[in-house]
Amino acid sequence: MSFGNSRSWVGSWAQAAVMLAGGLSSAWAQAPWPATQFNPVAAADDVVLPMPCGGSMAFRRVNVPSADPLDDRRVQLGNAEARFGYAEATRTDYVAGGFADPKAKNQRYYLIGKYEVTQAQYDALSGTCKAPTEDHRLPKTSLTWTEAVFFSGRYADWLAKNAAAKMPSDEGTPGFVRLPTEGEWEFAARGGIAVQETVFEQTAFPMAEGMQRYVWYAGTESSNNELNVIGLLKPNPLGLHDMLGNAGEFVLDPFRLNKHSRLHGQAGGYTVKGGDYRTPAADIRAAARIESPPVDKNGERREKTTGFRLVVVPASLPTPARLNAVRTLWGNLAQSPPGGGTGAAAQALADPVKEVEALAKAVNDPALKSRIEGVGGVIKANIQARNEQRDRSAKSEVRVGAYLARKVIEDRGKIKSLESTIAGPMPEDMKAPFRSNLAASKDALDANLNYLIDTLKQVGLDFPTASISAQGEILKREFEARKVPGYGPLVDLVVRYSLGVRTGKPIDKTALANDLGKL
Structure with a gap:
């Protein structure tokens, strides 16, 4: 069942919910899909999660070395091309992996879809099990951001109820699926820590055999201006297929303009990453980001060039023990002097030594003044x-x-x-x-x-x-x-x-x- 008809997709999902709740046995009774349907270029370290109707979805690990749950990695996203500066100028962002690797010290990771979500995978959650065909390997497109988010929610619900033991967990709490953030998506698209930083910040990941072997872009030598099935081209350094080209991909974040090294304050429509099969080869780049307004004069907008892929992540605070640990870690972080207040007397100073001197001048008790000045001496020594x-x-x-x-x-x-x-x-x-x-x-x-x-x-x-x-x-x-x-x-x-x-x-x-x- 397709969700292309905006008047019927809510009803379709309601029917799906009933069938998934009461008809799981029939869904599981269908023969498992062949690997060529969901993972045509299988690798030993793929993470494969089940779906209804005998389906599956393949994911890849994105490692982000981290010392503790508050540790994250500073990365430079965007690009320096002036013609795209209003949207893509270089900026600093931070990424982290939520799942701790029990086999590697100081290693955390998240999972990201190895391929774009296909038509067969999208239909598997509709409650109607069909034998998937070759055309069902095409990425699911012509949907809204809301439908992509709703799909991820339904899949997260199904996994929690039917395959929790197969999900990676954090402190015993299973993870869940959602759309990737823009930072998660671009970090993975560039090759993560599998490439050197100098390579990471290039326009695109290394393509030793030529772009046409890795990307579906506009032109008869590549896509021929048509959407292509998953897994036909070579992957990026993390083993991910079609991160650039083929279908553009929704991410979780709303679209914002760029304002010289930071994102602008106004949040607009939805962000689509990676370019698609109509994008010229010269414009293929990891930083590519366009705005997708949710509606136009005809109502909800759907683009035949836009699809999505999922990530698997844990909650930031999955347990009370984690909450206590984060509170302790946060309290130990080096803090800048707090700002705020409107008057000169109320405003905290940027220089902690001057702040202590101001406090010493503000008190009349000689003993307290002496103690504050002593603290100031310790601060000076430490700063020096x-x-x-x-x-x-x-x-x-x-x-x-x-x-x-x-x-x-x-x-x-x-x-x-x-x-x-x-x-x-x-x-x-x-x-x-x-x-x-x-x-x-x-x-x-x-x-x-x-x-x-x-x-x-x-x-x-x-x-x-x-x-x-x-x-x-x-x-x-x-x-x-x-x-x-x-x-x-x-x-x-x-x-x-x-x-x-x-x-x-x-x-x-x-x-x-x-x-x-x-x-």
């Missing part, structure tokens, strides 16, 4: 120790960046020498080891350049401008005193690129390589 440690760390990271920059330069020199040797008058049968060495050297150069970019970003994001600049100069003096030549310009390059990161400027890998080639 923290700042010194921060500066030492900044200098150390800048030094690492300089060493990596030197290594990249050396790698480039080695490659140039090998290329010259291979191009020389040496007999062809003697060139094989040099060609092998050249290939390995190019791989090493790329790895070291990526490592350098990661270090430059780390310096720029973790340390203030004054600290980076000052420690860079101190480091140059240390190199000079030790009579280590050639590192001054490398330190300047590290400082310059790191300060660019602080202003939101993305690191261009090609430009960085060219700059290093001039040193």
Whole structure:
């Protein structure tokens, strides 16, 4: 039964609820679907959950290393292309995995659908079991965001009642399915921690065999402007199919414009991610996000290009024990001085030392004043120790960046020498080891350049401008005193690129390589 008719879908779901409540035996009696119907490119570590009518849905793990339930991972989403800046300008977001992995310390994860939800999977919750056909492997499209959310709710209900033991759990409480947040979706689409940060922030995940092997996009060489069944193309680095192209995908978040590194305050329609089979190859990108208004002059809007996939997550506070643990963790977080108040006397100061001094001046009791001033002395000592440690760390990271920059330069020199040797008058049968060495050297150069970019970003994001600049100069003096030549310009390059990161400027890998080639 289709839910395309907006006047009948509520009634269809009511019928489904009755059938699912009283007719589960008939649903389960249907022969299980063949794997080609729901998981045509099966992998050993897939997580497969059952559905009514003998159906199933495949999921993949998205790992997010975390020390505790309040730990999360800072990621950079969006892209730097000015033409999409109003919606997609780079911004910082945070993701976390809710399920703790009992086999790996400090590892948490969530699950995301390996494929887009298919027509057969959507129909399986309608209460009418049909033998799925090849066409039923097409992603379910032409539905509203509300229907996608309602489907996820019905599936969560069915799993809780019929397959709770098969669900991953957190502290003994089973998880549930829902639409992914935009952060969860884009983190997975870019390849998560399976790729280096420099790769993560590229327009799309690596496609070694060409885009047409990974993405259904517009054109006769790809989609031919038609929706395609799941699992025909290669997956992204997390084993996920069709994250880009084929059907655009609803996420949980409402659409917001971008306002220079943050989302705008107005929440509009619904957000659709990933592009679709009508998207030109040049516009395929992980950051792609468009607004889908829920209605137009004809009523509810449905797009034949828009579908969805699901995630499996746990509740943030699944048990009273978790609540108590989070309260403790939250209380131990480093807190900035609170702001607020409208008058000068009521407003908390940004500098905790000045705040203590203001409190000391505000009291008349000499003993209390002395105690407050003593607290101020302790705070000063702690801040000084923290700042010194921060500066030492900044200098150390800048030094690492300089060493990596030197290594990249050396790698480039080695490659140039090998290329010259291979191009020389040496007999062809003697060139094989040099060609092998050249290939390995190019791989090493790329790895070291990526490592350098990661270090430059780390310096720029973790340390203030004054600290980076000052420690860079101190480091140059240390190199000079030790009579280590050639590192001054490398330190300047590290400082310059790191300060660019602080202003939101993305690191261009090609430009960085060219700059290093001039040193």
